[in-house]
Amino acid sequence: MESMLHITTLHYLVLGAALFLLGVIGVLTRRNVVIVLMSIELILNAVNLNLVAFSRMWGGLHGQVFAIFVITDAAAEAAVGLGILIAFFRNKETVNIDEVNLLKW
Amino acid sequence: MHEIIQYISSYLTSDKTPGAAGNMFWVLVYIMLVFAGLSVAVIAMNWLERKILAHMQVRLGPMRVGPHGLLQPIADAIKLLLKEDIVPSEADGFVFWMAPLIVVLAAFTVFVVVPFGPTHAITDMNIGILFMLGVSSLSVLGIVMAGWASNSHYPLMGALRSSAQMVSYEIAMGLAVVSAVMMTSLNASGTGTLSMIGIVQAQQAQGMWFIFKFFPLGLIAFFIFAVAMVAETNRAPFDLAEAESELTAGFHTEYSGFRWSLFFLAEYSAMIAVSSIAVTLWLGGWLRPFPNFLNGAPWDQAFCFIPGITFLFLAAMCFYNTMRMPKHPLFRVQTIGLAGFGVVLGLIGLVLFVPAVSVRVQDIFWFSTKVAGFMYVYIWFRGTFPRYRFDQLMQLGWKVLLPMGLGVLILTATVGLWPLIQQTIWHP
Amino acid sequence: MLIGGILVITRKNPVHSALALIVALLAQASIYLMLYAPFVAGVQIILYAGGIMVLFLFVIMLVNVERSMKERQFNSQWVVGIIAATALGGLFIAVYTKGNNIFPNHALRMTTGEAPNTQGVAIMLYGQYMFAFEIASLLLLVAIIGAVVMAKKRI
Numbered sequence: 190m191e192s193m194l195h196i197t198t199l200h201y202l203v204l205g206a207a208l209f210l211l212g213v214i215g216v217l218t219r220r221n222v223v224i225v226l227m228s229i230e231l232i233l234n235a236v237n238l239n240l241v242a243f244s245r246m247w248g249g250l251h252g253q254v255f256a257i258f259v260i261t262d263a264a265a266e267a268a269v270g271l272g273i274l275i276a277f278f279r280n281k282e283t284v285n286i287d288e289v290n291l292l293k294w
Numbered sequence: 295m296h297e298i299i300q301y302i303s304s305y306l307t308s309d310k311t312p313g314a315a316g317n318m319f320w321v322l323v324y325i326m327l328v329f330a331g332l333s334v335a336v337i338a339m340n341w342l343e344r345k346i347l348a349h350m351q352v353r354l355g356p357m358r359v360g361p362h363g364l365l366q367p368i369a370d371a372i373k374l375l376l377k378e379d380i381v382p383s384e385a386d387g388f389v390f391w392m393a394p395l396i397v398v399l400a401a402f403t404v405f406v407v408v409p410f411g412p413t414h415a416i417t418d419m420n421i422g423i424l425f426m427l428g429v430s431s432l433s434v435l436g437i438v439m440a441g442w443a444s445n446s447h448y449p450l451m452g453a454l455r456s457s458a459q460m461v462s463y464e465i466a467m468g469l470a471v472v473s474a475v476m477m478t479s480l481n482a483s484g485t486g487t488l489s490m491i492g493i494v495q496a497q498q499a500q501g502m503w504f505i506f507k508f509f510p511l512g513l514i515a516f517f518i519f520a521v522a523m524v525a526e527t528n529r530a531p532f533d534l535a536e537a538e539s540e541l542t543a544g545f546h547t548e549y550s551g552f553r554w555s556l557f558f559l560a561e562y563s564a565m566i567a568v569s570s571i572a573v574t575l576w577l578g579g580w581l582r583p584f585p586n587f588l589n590g591a592p593w594d595q596a597f598c599f600i601p602g603i604t605f606l607f608l609a610a611m612c613f614y615n616t617m618r619m620p621k622h623p624l625f626r627v628q629t630i631g632l633a634g635f636g637v638v639l640g641l642i643g644l645v646l647f648v649p650a651v652s653v654r655v656q657d658i659f660w661f662s663t664k665v666a667g668f669m670y671v672y673i674w675f676r677g678t679f680p681r682y683r684f685d686q687l688m689q690l691g692w693k694v695l696l697p698m699g700l701g702v703l704i705l706t707a708t709v710g711l712w713p714l715i716q717q718t719i720w721h722p
Numbered sequence: 723m724l725i726g727g728i729l730v731i732t733r734k735n736p737v738h739s740a741l742a743l744i745v746a747l748l749a750q751a752s753i754y755l756m757l758y759a760p761f762v763a764g765v766q767i768i769l770y771a772g773g774i775m776v777l778f779l780f781v782i783m784l785v786n787v788e789r790s791m792k793e794r795q796f797n798s799q800w801v802v803g804i805i806a807a808t809a810l811g812g813l814f815i816a817v818y819t820k821g822n823n824i825f826p827n828h829a830l831r832m833t834t835g836e837a838p839n840t841q842g843v844a845i846m847l848y849g850q851y852m853f854a855f856e857i858a859s860l861l862l863l864v865a866i867i868g869a870v871v872m873a874k875k876r877i
Contacts, residue, residue, distance in 0.1 A: 199818065201753075201757070202818065203818065204723070204724070204753075206811070206814040206818075207724060207727075208723070208724070208727050208746075209810075209814075210807050210810060210811050210814075211724070211727040211728060211730070211731060212727070212731075213806075213807050213810060214731055214803060214804065214807045215730060215731035217799070217800075217802075217803030217804075217806060217807065218731070218799070218800040218803040218804070219731060221736060223736045223739075223778065223781065223782055223785065224730070224731065224736055224739050226778070227730055227739055227740065227743050227778065228730065228731060230743065230770075230774065231727055231730060231731075231743070231746065234746070234747065234750050234770075237750070237762075237766075238750065238753065241754055241757050241759050241762060242757060244757075244759070245757045245758060245759070250839075250842045250843055250846050251846070253759050253761065253762050253843055254843055254846050254847055254851055256759075256762050257761075257762060257765055257843070257847070258851075258854060258858055260762075260765060260766060260769055260770060261769070261858050261861075261862065262858070262861065263770070263774065264769055264770075264773060264774050264862075264865075265861055265862050265864075265865035266865070267774050267777060267778070268777060268865050268866070268868075268869040269865050269868045269869050269872065271777060271778070271781045271869070272868065272869035272870075272871075272872030272873045273872050274781060274785070275781060275784065275785070275872065275873045276872045276873060278784075278785050279875075388738070389737060389738075389741070392741070419760070420760055420839065420840065421760045421761060421763075421764045421840060424761070424764035424765075424768070425764055425767075427768055428764055428767035428768040428771075428772060429767065431767075431768055431771075431772030431773070432767070432771060432772055434772065434776050435744060435771070435772070435775060435776060435779070438776060438779045438780070438783075439737075439741070439779070442737060442779070442783055450783065454780065454783070457776060457780075461773070461776060464772075485841060488840055
């Protein structure tokens with residue numbers, strides 16, 4: 190019973206991996222571009238969780254600093270991604286990824 | 295019985311907030327007290343706003359419901375509760391229901407770290423000010439959801455405008471907050487703190503409220519924060535999003551009855567919350583005026599009398615107005631009501647003269663007085679300034695307040711580190 | 723948090739997905755608090771839940787939602803997607819079971835105390851990682867200009 194309640198690093202890593210998998214499924218299977226972008230945010234969050242869990246395990250703060258950089262990065266990428274989405278939507282009137290096929294033969 | 299008294303006195307002599315001491319029972323008591331106090335404050339704000347606005351516009355305001363309209367907020371609350379709850383048919387049910395909930399939650403959760411005294415806070419987080427800024431930025435989400443879920447274009451426009459305004463002024467607020475937090479690090483060990491209680495204690499240790507520090511930098515930072523906080527809570531003169539003549543009440547057009555009262559509650563609570571931030575960061579929190587300049591026991595004693603004197607003054611005003619009531623049998627109930635209210639206030643004032651109570655109440659009283667002053671300034675702004683157009687509003691936020699905030703930040707850092715810079719430049 | 727994540731990828735209405743993501747982000751912030759990282763939790767709430775999600779909600783409102791809700795939700799390649807994700811999951815499980823011994827003791831070690839967490843992060847951010855900090859600010863500047871250029875009507 191005591192070893193069951195002890196939350197180890199492994200638990201956090203498994204949670205991070207599960208979130209990562211959910212994000213990957215979201216990116217690969219959804220058609221709506223906005224939901225794909227949100228799944229990318231889920232992936233980045235899973236990575237952050239891993240980083241902070243390891244930083245706690247080893248006792249240093251490097252993981253947390255890197256997690257702050259990842260959050261900043263995610264903000265920048267979300268902004269640019271949504272800008273591209275708006276520019277594309279203005280031309281094509283749809284948010285379907287399947288129809289982003291202007292380069293198709 | 296003896297155990298209860300011992301338990302209470304063991305709490306009263308501790309020097310940590312209940313959250314830090316891990317004391318769940320007192321945490322719950324404090325949460326109840328803060329919740330009740332907030333509700334009373336919002337009700338009082340409703341009455342005060344209508345009366346003060348009216349007097350500024352040379353009219354009388356509500357006079358009929360109770361003596362001098364004192365029961366008007368209660369009448370408003372009963373009306374709102376009994377109104378029919380209209381949900382638009384095309385509206386998204388879940389989002390429509392969640393939106394006022396999120397705004398209210400965000401507005402009330404902020405009060406977890408507000409310090410009413412050195413040990414009178416629900417808890418004292420190490421990242422207190424960061425937590426407050428973060429949670430108050432969650433209310434933007436609620437407003438966007440409210441506007442979208444109503445499924446009609448007036449609320450949508452109002453919500454988009456309102457959230458754009460709130461996000462823009464959050465940045466100016468953050469810069470002003472950072473420049474005040476930097477001033478906490480000017481102590482002996484060179485480390486500052488983000489915790490709210492720590493910030494007030496830094497002001498106490500440095501002997502000066504941060505608004506007067508490095509004159510005029512503290513004042514400019516305070517001014518930036520004051521303007522940004524009025525814009526953040528969508529109050530006049532920045533209330534384009536909810537102005538009646540512009541957008542038919544903006545994002546809460548489709549909400550009626552109890553849901554609208556939740557938005558109203560959240561707006562006033564947010565006002566009190568950001569005023570608490572301003573009071574803690576610049577005006578010295580719970581410290582009485584001149585904590586270090588006029589220090590010493592006799593001055594402490596003299597300042598101890600002020601809470602009692604305030605309440606006795608309010609009771610005297612009640613009695614004076616009782617005298618001036620028209621002597622007509624129809625007004626008898628109101629006259630008796632006003633006299634009763636005056637008696638209650640007088641009793642509270644007399645209780646506050648008892649030394650044991652007065653010493654405990656000092657911190658809370660000074661904090662509440664300063665926040666009440668801010669509330670008066672809010673109402674004053676509403677009665678005085680014309681409304682900003684939306685592009686003027688955004689221009690003010692991005693082109694005026696943001697550079698000013700950056701400038702204040704850099705100058706505060708430079709002036710604060712001046713000895714170190716001097717040392718580095720002139721004695722390399 | 724897992725429920726939030728599952729709701730993100732399965733809801734038809736993008737606004738519901740955004741709300742589920744907000745729930746997941748707030749849950750993430752509380753997990754950071756459990757991991758003794760209060761500063762990262764505060765930054766997560768301010769930036770992610772209070773900033774990025776507002777941006778997402780704006781864009782969802784600008785983009786026409788009704789039409790996309792009536793179309794098919796899932797891709798034509800969803801089978802391959804699920805198979806790929808399962809393979810990835812299998813890889814993760816393999817890594818975690820094989821590499822179980824490299825975690826010296828499974829208990830979590832304390833960091834340098836709770837009070838100076840913000841200080842420690844700040845010392846590291848402005849000391850050791852100063853270069854990365856400047857590069858991150860430059861990246862944000864580029865992102866701002868890029869987003870403005872992307873969304874303008876005429877360049």
